[in-house]
Amino acid sequence: MTTIQAVHHLLTNREVTCRELTVRYLKAADDVNPQVNAYISLTKEAALAAADAVDKKLCRGEALAPLEGVPFCLKDNISTKGLATTCASHMLENYVPIYDAAIWEALGTQNAILVGKGNMDEFAMGSTCENSYFGGSKNPHNLGHVAGGSSGGVAAAVAANIAVYGIGSDTGGSIRMPASFCGLVGLKPTYGAVSRRGLIAYGSSLDQIGPITTCVEDAALVFDAICEKDPGDMTSRGAAPVADRLTGDIKGLKIGIASEFFEGLSGDVDKALSDAVALYEKLGAEIVPLHFPLLQYVLPTYYIIACAEASSNLGRYDGLRYGHQAPSFSDLNDFICRTRTEGFGKEVRRRILLGTYVLSAGYYDAYYNKAQQLRRAIVREFSDMFARCDVILTPTVPVTALQFGADLSPVETYQTDICTCSVNIAGLPAVSIPCGVDSKSLPIGLQLIGGRFREATVLNAALAFERETARSYLKTADMGVAL
Amino acid sequence: MTYEMVIGLETHVELSTKSKIFCSCTTAFGGAPNTHCCPICTGQPGSLPVLNKSVVQYAVTAGLALNCRINRHSVMARKHYVYPDLPKAYQISQYELPLCEGGWVELSGGKRINLTRIHIEEDAGKLVHQGSAVFVDYNRGGVPLIEIVSEPDFRSAEEATEYLEKLQTILRAVGVSDCRMQEGSMRCDVNISLRPKGETAFGVRAEIKNLNSFTSVAAAIEHEFKRQEEILSSGGVVVQETRHFDADTGETTNLRGKENADDYRYFPDPDIIPVILPYDVLEQLESSLPELPDKKLARYVSQLGVPEADARMLTKYRAVSDYFEKASAGVQNPKTVATFMVTQMFGVIQTEAEREHWSPSVTAEQLGELTRLLESDKISRNLAKRVFSQMLETGKPATAFITEEDMAGFDASALKALCQKAIDDNPKSVDDYKAGKEKAIKALVGAVMRESKGRANALAAEEELKKLIIG
Numbered sequence: 001m002t003t004i005q006a007v008h009h010l011l012t013n014r015e016v017t018c019r020e021l022t023v024r025y026l027k028a029a030d031d032v033n034p035q036v037n038a039y040i041s042l043t044k045e046a047a048l049a050a051a052d053a054v055d056k057k058l059c060r061g062e063a064l065a066p067l068e069g070v071p072f073c074l075k076d077n078i079s080t081k082g083l084a085t086t087c088a089s090h091m092l093e094n095y096v097p098i099y100d101a102a103i104w105e106a107l108g109t110q111n112a113i114l115v116g117k118g119n120m121d122e123f124a125m126g127s128t129c130e131n132s133y134f135g136g137s138k139n140p141h142n143l144g145h146v147a148g149g150s151s152g153g154v155a156a157a158v159a160a161n162i163a164v165y166g167i168g169s170d171t172g173g174s175i176r177m178p179a180s181f182c183g184l185v186g187l188k189p190t191y192g193a194v195s196r197r198g199l200i201a202y203g204s205s206l207d208q209i210g211p212i213t214t215c216v217e218d219a220a221l222v223f224d225a226i227c228e229k230d231p232g233d234m235t236s237r238g239a240a241p242v243a244d245r246l247t248g249d250i251k252g253l254k255i256g257i258a259s260e261f262f263e264g265l266s267g268d269v270d271k272a273l274s275d276a277v278a279l280y281e282k283l284g285a286e287i288v289p290l291h292f293p294l295l296q297y298v299l300p301t302y303y304i305i306a307c308a309e310a311s312s313n314l315g316r317y318d319g320l321r322y323g324h325q326a327p328s329f330s331d332l333n334d335f336i337c338r339t340r341t342e343g344f345g346k347e348v349r350r351r352i353l354l355g356t357y358v359l360s361a362g363y364y365d366a367y368y369n370k371a372q373q374l375r376r377a378i379v380r381e382f383s384d385m386f387a388r389c390d391v392i393l394t395p396t397v398p399v400t401a402l403q404f405g406a407d408l409s410p411v412e413t414y415q416t417d418i419c420t421c422s423v424n425i426a427g428l429p430a431v432s433i434p435c436g437v438d439s440k441s442l443p444i445g446l447q448l449i450g451g452r453f454r455e456a457t458v459l460n461a462a463l464a465f466e467r468e469t470a471r472s473y474l475k476t477a478d479m480g481v482a483l
Numbered sequence: 484m485t486y487e488m489v490i491g492l493e494t495h496v497e498l499s500t501k502s503k504i505f506c507s508c509t510t511a512f513g514g515a516p517n518t519h520c521c522p523i524c525t526g527q528p529g530s531l532p533v534l535n536k537s538v539v540q541y542a543v544t545a546g547l548a549l550n551c552r553i554n555r556h557s558v559m560a561r562k563h564y565v566y567p568d569l570p571k572a573y574q575i576s577q578y579e580l581p582l583c584e585g586g587w588v589e590l591s592g593g594k595r596i597n598l599t600r601i602h603i604e605e606d607a608g609k610l611v612h613q614g615s616a617v618f619v620d621y622n623r624g625g626v627p628l629i630e631i632v633s634e635p636d637f638r639s640a641e642e643a644t645e646y647l648e649k650l651q652t653i654l655r656a657v658g659v660s661d662c663r664m665q666e667g668s669m670r671c672d673v674n675i676s677l678r679p680k681g682e683t684a685f686g687v688r689a690e691i692k693n694l695n696s697f698t699s700v701a702a703a704i705e706h707e708f709k710r711q712e713e714i715l716s717s718g719g720v721v722v723q724e725t726r727h728f729d730a731d732t733g734e735t736t737n738l739r740g741k742e743n744a745d746d747y748r749y750f751p752d753p754d755i756i757p758v759i760l761p762y763d764v765l766e767q768l769e770s771s772l773p774e775l776p777d778k779k780l781a782r783y784v785s786q787l788g789v790p791e792a793d794a795r796m797l798t799k800y801r802a803v804s805d806y807f808e809k810a811s812a813g814v815q816n817p818k819t820v821a822t823f824m825v826t827q828m829f830g831v832i833q834t835e836a837e838r839e840h841w842s843p844s845v846t847a848e849q850l851g852e853l854t855r856l857l858e859s860d861k862i863s864r865n866l867a868k869r870v871f872s873q874m875l876e877t878g879k880p881a882t883a884f885i886t887e888e889d890m891a892g893f894d895a896s897a898l899k900a901l902c903q904k905a906i907d908d909n910p911k912s913v914d915d916y917k918a919g920k921e922k923a924i925k926a927l928v929g930a931v932m933r934e935s936k937g938r939a940n941a942l943a944a945e946e947e948l949k950k951l952i953i954g
């Protein structure tokens with residue numbers, strides 16, 4: 001695996017032209033993608049055009065911005081004008097947006113090299129990336145295992161060395177879980193730090209765009225490039241840049257450990273986490289024991305809110321203006337019914353139905369209103385915890401990458417989100433970093449959660465760990481581009 | 484058994500902001516289909532609404548003009564239903580915590596119609612039927628509306644129509660909407676139920692949707708009253724349902740029943756942060772609220788001496804009252820200006836639409852000048868009327884039609900000379916008057932008027948004649 005900074009050096013030192021670099025990534029993506037299924041589509045023309053612009057700048061002797069000329073993967077639920085954006089759904093299989101997402105505008109002005117659009121769980125609903133209309137993404141560390149969801153394609157592309165970094169979205173752990181499964185760094189920023197304009201919505205009050213990278217400093221660089229306040233998103237706040245503030249020094253940092261997060265871990269994960277905590281103590285951090293009794297309510301709260309918002313957000317897919325259209329029907333109602341039944345996969349339909357149910361007149365108070373109350377209580381509980389510590393350390397996922405077709409029940413699958421979901425409910429920033437491997441050499445991740453807009457604190461704690469372990473736990477998958 | 488009707492109105496009014504409620508697309512009426520559209524107002528995947536501040540300000544102004552409590556903290560909500568003209572499958576509206584609550588409209592008899600709430604929401608697109616095909620035009624989608632919900636305080640169709648006229652006048656006066664029913668910028672849903680006179684409990688109501696003229700509102704209410712009365716008096720039960728009014732037949736028909744009653748699944752829109760109205764903005768809107776039509780009417784009558792009927796016409800449209808006040812500046816008796824406007828201008832500017840636009844050929848300054856000429860006795864009332872007709876036809880100032888000859892004879896000495904001539908020419912009339920025949924003076928005044936070709940002031944002439952005869 002390579003880093004953004006390494007590519008930036010190669011380009012600015014003229015060791016490779018951006019076109020050569022891009023061609024290598026495109027070629028590798030062509031070769032590797034059939035095995036890994038990381039990309040839904042490759043965007044060769046856009047990539048080469050951006051590469052030529054970078055080379056022109058280099059010829060003129062102009063300096064490059066940090067992400068300029070660096071090949072990356074963009075999750076396929078982020079709107080790119082003129083380039084197919086499918087949400088990995090049959091519903092949007094042939095959908096080509098008429099406008100650009102804010103984040104693609106921001107990266108586009110930096111001549112980011114878009115290799116392709118990353119595979120995902122359909123409409124970002126899933127924890128394994130198996131719910132894609134285009135088939136699941138495979139874990140480059142072991143192709144018999146899943147890459148994790150829902151930004152699994154993005155993580156797989158980075159882990160398979162066919163993208164230097166990736167941009168995913170995280171509604172309940174969709175950046176951090178695949179980062180954890182694929183041995184990468186995944187940052188879910190504070191809600192509102194990055195504009196959602198153009199991110200095809202799943203759960204609007206939970207969704208947040210963020211980077212998946214090979215190292216902590218890269219995550220900071222990408223965050224800095226995308227954290228601008230956007231007047232086109234009323235929930236956007238922007239955030240101060242963090243890259244310059246990372247020191248890796250965590251002496252005196254208070255790390256909170258809430259025992260509730262550590263229940264039911266697999267042996268390997270438990271061991272890796274204990275070692276990580278010990279390492280943090282060795283580095284001068286102070287461990288603060290905490291309690292998070294509301295954790296038991298996190299999953300129901302999360303699924304009620306996420307599904308309610310999803311049922312609302314996905315109502316627009318009726319086949320009348322874009323997307324799949326049922327070929328045969330008797331009247332308008334029948335047309336919409338058939339279009340939606342054919343266009344949406346099983347998991348999406350399940351969540352729409354669940355969301356419609358919890359919002360319906362007779363059940364609103366019992367479910368949606370209760371969930372909102374719990375949400376406020378969870379936010380309070382987090383702020384109580386942050387009164388006592390700087391970051392909270394948890395496992396990212398209680399298990400390592402599942403085998404393909406593990407066939408868990410929906411509820412069992414949902415439980416893999418237990419450590420990540422609470423962060424989205426409270427709108428907090430969190431990062432997942434690799435902290436070891438299991439007996440099958442599958443990566444294990446740990447999560448560091450911070451207070452609102454404390455990305456710098458969280459990333460600094462992550463950097464300290466990464467430096468100390470020198471990424472010894474990471475094995476590069478034997479595929480893709482090696483620079 | 485005699486029944487009384489209990490009516491509540493939900494009135495949708497399009498706000499006249501320049502841009503739509505959640506994007507910068509124009510709100511201009513018309514335009515080729517789907518040309519006033521963007522990813523936001525057509526609900527493209529991933530698009531996000533951005534609440535237009537001036538929509539909130541317009542709606543607050545409407546609320547203040549209608550005596551509402553303004554909630555400084557309100558919340559936008561999603562109202563879900565599936566229809567092709569609604570591209571997101573939900574309408575962004577307000578549910579809990581609307582922008583305005585309470586308030587009232589006072590009818591001319593003094594009865595108050597209480598308001599439940601006023602909230603802001605977006606309009607939907609429009610279906611266009613062409614033969615067997617149906618097209619959707621989203622130009623109107625996202626145009627800002629306020630919905631004004633009344634309490635069930637109406638007891639007759641007359642009250643309902645007077646209320647709507649009042650709303651129209653008030654909202655136009657404060658400049659938040661043009662309230663054109665024919666263009667759909669004001670439309671109305673009627674909730675109506677019947678109960679035996681004297682009863683206080685409500686009966687089962689029917690809702691008649693989307694009425695777009697005063698006559699339709701009145702006709703729909705009358706028809707619905709008869710229909711429900713027939714059901715009740717024959718021992719039947721009225722069912723709760725939504726009905727459609729057909730303006731051609733004058734009848735209401737079932738649109739959908741209660742069995743598939745709407746479940747809108749309202750919840751706060753997570754894409755839009757709560758609407759917080761800063762104190763200074765609220766204060767500024769309150770202090771810049773123009774004089775309301777009822778107050779203006781009272782002032783015209785009591786302070787300016789304008790007859791009430793005239794004052795009503797002058798206060799119906801803001802542009803008209805502005806014109807009246809401008810023309811009255813520096814005039815001794817504004818009633819004279821009112822008379823010119825009501826008797827002559829309104830005869831030329833006849834339709835409501837023309838009066839609403841109010842772009843007369845004669846400027847307010849020109850009418851003021853004419854009035855001052857009349858008041859300073861430089862010209863006669865008859866001449867002034869004639870001149871004003873010509874002004875209205877040509878748009879030229881009064882001086883273009885008043886010759887020196889017209890003006891001559893209107894100073895005191897010229898009038899005296901005319902009167903003396905009349906006395907000299909008509910000794911018999913003079914003698915008759917001296918003998919106590921009061922009417923004889925009229926003959927002399929007539930002579931003066933003939934001699935002056937109608938330009939003289941008859942009253943002044945009569946006084947002058949009396950002075951000359953009696954000495």
Ligand SMILES: [Zn+2]
Binds near residue numbers: 523
């Ligand atoms: Zn628009």
